[in-house]
Amino acid sequence: MKLWINGDWVPGARRVKLHNPYNGEVLAEVGYASVEQAELAIETAATAFESFRSVPAHKRSSILYQVADLLERRSDEAAHIIALEAAKPIQAAQAEIARTVQTYLFAAEAARGIRGETVPMDAAPRGEGRTAYMTREPVGVVSAITPFNFPFNLVAHKVGPAIAAGNTIVLKPAEQTPLSALFLAELFEEAGLPAGVLNIIPGEGKELGETLVSHPRVAFVTFTGSPDVGKQIRAMAGLRKVTLELGSNAPLIIDRGFTEMELAKIADEAAIGAFAYNGQACISVQRIVVHEELAEPFAKLMAERALALQTGDPLHEGTAITPLINEKAADRLKGWLQTAVERGAALHCGGEFKNNLMTPAVLTGVPEDAELSCEEAFGPVVAISSFTDWREAMEQANRSRYGLQAGVFTKDMEKALMAARELQAGGVLINDIPTFRLDHMPYGGLKDSGTGREGVRYAVEDMTEPKLVSFRSGFYEI
Template sequence: MAGESQLWIQGEWVEASRLVPLENPYTGEVIAQVGYASVDQAKAAIESARRTFEDFRHVPAWERAHILRSVAELIADRAGELAETIARESGKPLKAARGEVERTVQTYLFAAEAARDIRGESVPMDAAPHGERHTAYTVHQPMGVVTAITPFNFPMNLVAHKVGPAIAAGNTIVLKPAEHTPLSALVLAKLFKDAGLPDGVLNIIPGDGKELSEVLTTHPDVAFVTFTGSPRVGKLIRAQAGLRKVTLELGSNSPMLVDAGFDEGELNKIADETAAGAFSYNGQVCISIQRIYVHRSLYDRFTAMVAERAQRLKIGNPLDEDTDISALINQEAVDRLSSWVKNAVDTGAKVVTGDKIDGRVMHPTVLTDVPENAELSQEEAFGPVVLIAPFDDWRDAIRRANNSKFGLNAGAFTKNIDHALLATQELHTGAVLINQVPTFRVDQMPYGGVKESGTGREGVRYAMYDMMDVKMVAFRSGAFS
């Protein structure tokens, strides 16, 4: 791919400070030599974006919308090729990669629609003494340079969730993609160029996160920082960013509750959705189902159903059409998960299925009797592992679901309206999904968490408004009479 060994700054390919080999997670073969930016090159990208902002902030909304719609069409035209790029560099099975490209198209279309519909509100000034004879309203204005640091697991769509809203708002962007998946981001350079985006609005600088995070969060020209990744790095970014606005999409260990009262057919359907929600892309999804609490009357049957579906999943090369499970992103992830499963088993957990490693592939694993203080109960697995436990009381199930430092999405299956309402009120998460798995997400919904799952919200329109300043404007009538 043209440009994979270079940086994209001010609408041109720029020689990188060094080259780093990029491996296919499944085969281990080197698929590219990726150019990494130095700190000085990151500064140059930020300063280029700042200069460009002075003009781009005046580009009308319809024109920004047209660019975003055009890039969505260009991505759709190259969907097959782009899905293969995702599969090669991330190890994501091809059918899941195709789904990601389809969602990416939708995300940019939502951004185009949002750009056309930026609106403020009137302010009733005469509601307070001395406010009479004033007419006031708010306007939303772009902030400036947005720095975006993105993860490996959705290398096109999570980039779109940062780049799309930034452009819709009238900002400029410096994008640092994940070290494992830079190719899916670099391809955007030509796509946005062909869509008519002015040079310097989007700058793409692969690089080492440890080396570049400080300049990307502290440079005086940076107005807004958006990051998706680990809580550890999120806390560092928050500390570095100072008074800048920051959106942090961090970790999770999503809980799901299954109440009593479901018949066999209904339980089978929930089990189908559970297997998809727990094991899609090898569980490397922020809202992958990790902890399941099932009413004791259904516990044995449901556990067997989920285990049987886990055993059915096809393991193989991500480029094979029928592959469901492939390699984890790197050996470190394999070693960590293997250690956590061993620790859980050593302290009383039972393996229903899985707990097998082939190279970098971890077979889908279902565990029961996992202690609540085990890593797999408390931390984010980010792999194909799900824990199942019984409960007798709905309130106790909610309490156990909340026993986590994370709070992104939670799912609750119930036919009892009182139980459903109680879950919406008491589950301490950014989203509560009734009769839906917590892995569910559509790209226009507000998405974000509480506690160590982060701050701020994505979902195109919500992110766009976060990336804008609110200005209050007031006119006084009769000031000189």
């Protein structure tokens, strides 16, 4: 596989074997970009921007509509790619493609909906005789760095809004999932996207990161990944605009007063939120804070659901749990789990490892300063604790350096309003798990969870700059 620069397939500076996380088989030899090729991609995008910025909104919208249609037609092929290179269960991969189609449709609609506003100049003294409006213009070259866990949809959340706004893009996909990104080149070419608007350069983040962030022709950086890398990007970006989505250890709070049937229904959703795609999602349910009256039965319900999940081949329809993305991730979780148990946590089920595959784990009594409580696990593990007072539950949820999304189940409106007001998160979902996301809603976090918002319309706003235009009348009158 080669790089995609200026509408052509370009050999990489070196070739790297891409392995299937499930069985270790070589999937492809991927061309990796050098720093010089990254610079070429950026310069290419900057040149393309000179003309693409003037492409009318209806044409940008039409291209995005066509990409959505082409992806839907090839959805089985695209899902198969995800299952192979990311070891995502095929049903989850199919669901991701369906969401990605929607994301490009939202982008197509957003391209036609970029609006400004009039400014009442005469609201201030000396403003008389002036008429003004504010418009929005594309920022220029967008540098996009994406993770492995949603290799189609998280790319769409960067590429779609960038094109909708009239920008050009240089995309560096995650090392483990370049095939999904390169697949898009075919779709955009067929849809009629001008050469140079989208450039895709697989490569190592450590090698290309500084160029992608600090090159003088880059106007905007959008990154999804770890807080440590996000802070480095922020430091290198200077005055450039950045959107950083940096993960979480999402809390779910469950109030008292639920029947046995209702609690089981909540457990069904919480198990999906905690264990879907091995918990490798930024808003995976990781910490569950349950009223003391329900904590013990809820832990039992979660363990039952964890034990019922089938492990195995991502391409098999019934598979729910597959290997973690690599050995490093498995070793990290194995160490964190061992530390939590050594410090007194009770392991109710799971936590067994076979190579990179981890069986879903449910724990109680995890110390708040243990990694499984205070860091992002990014694995199939959930820590359950209890509370007595509702304010105590808020405090437990907020004792985290992250603040992406939080979920709350309660029948008490006053408690729901308190949670909406007090929880320190970019999104508070009442009677829902924090893993819930629609692709048009604003999505982003506080604290170490990042800055800026995704959700197509909100990303388009970030990827445009406001410009004031003022007309003065009567100046030449005699």
